Amino acid sequence: MPGLWFEEFSEGMVFDHPIRRTVTDADNVLFCALTMNPAALHLDAEAAKATPFGRTIVNSLYTLGLMVGISVHDTTLGTTVANLGFEEVAFPAPLFPGDTVSVRSTVLAVRESRSRPGEGIVTFLHEAFRQDGVLVARCRRAALMRKRPHGEAAA
Numbered sequence: 001m002p003g004l005w006f007e008e009f010s011e012g013m014v015f016d017h018p019i020r021r022t023v024t025d026a027d028n029v030l031f032c033a034l035t036m037n038p039a040a041l042h043l044d045a046e047a048a049k050a051t052p053f054g055r056t057i058v059n060s061l062y063t064l065g066l067m068v069g070i071s072v073h074d075t076t077l078g079t080t081v082a083n084l085g086f087e088e089v090a091f092p093a094p095l096f097p098g099d100t101v102s103v104r105s106t107v108l109a110v111r112e113s114r115s116r117p118g119e120g121i122v123t124f125l126h127e128a129f130r131q132d133g134v135l136v137a138r139c140r141r142a143a144l145m146r147k148r149p150h151g152e153a154a155a
Contacts, residue, residue, distance in 0.1 A: 003072070003079035005148040006110070006120035013107040015074045021066060023058055025097040031062040058095040063137045067128040070103040076143055081119055084142040093134045100131040108140065118147050 032042050040047035041057060048056040064086075095101065109123040122145050128137040 003075060003077040004145075005079055006122065006145040007148055009107050009110045009122045009145070011107055011110055015071065015105040017070050017074055017103045017105065019070050019073060020100050020102045021070065022100040023062075023066070023095060023097055025056070028056070028058045028062060028097055031059050035059070035061065037061075053094050053096075055096060058097060058099070060091045060137070063091065063095050063101075063128060064089060064139065066101055067103050067126050067137050067139070068141065070101070070128075071105045071124070071126055075105060075122075075124070076145065079146050081116075081144040081146060084121065084144055087140040087142075089137075089139040091137050093130070093136050095128075095130065095136045099136075101128050101136070102131075103128050113144065116144070120145055120147060 028042055032038070037059060039059075041051055041053075042048075042059050043056065045056055048054070051057075104127045106125045106127075107122060108125050109121075111121050113119045113121055122143050124141045124143065126137075126139055126141060127135060130136050
């Protein structure tokens with residue numbers, strides 16, 4: 001199981017995720033089509049020239065999803081029950097088609113669930129960066145995590 005069990009997380013852990021992804025114009029166009037977002041800023045190269053960015057930018061919800069998705073393999077794959085919420089979502093700089101995204105996750109808090117004895121809550125800070133090191137997205141994410149099954153040895 002690639003993800004970590006609740007007990008394996010500790011406050012202050014940092015994950016520099018090895019997976020990176022270069023975002024293509026096709027990724028952006030497809031995501032906009034799938035989510036019914038017709039904003040010219042994402043889809044119309046000529047109209048986007050008149051914006052402060054001078055070209056199309058990647059849909060911010062795609063950026064958010066990609067950031068969290070890249071984090072999953074090292075943190076929650078197969079061990080999460082559910083996402084409980086996203087807070088303090090911010091996009092301090094644009095992501096453009098052709099940019100390569102890397103992600104760092106930091107564990108901000110770990111606590112037992114008060115209502116679900118076999119589970120706990122881990123709060124992450126996810127940060128996404130372009131290839132030039134510029135921060136393009138960040139969010140706090142609370143995940144409901146499974147505890148290690150009884151009788152399963154620690155890795």
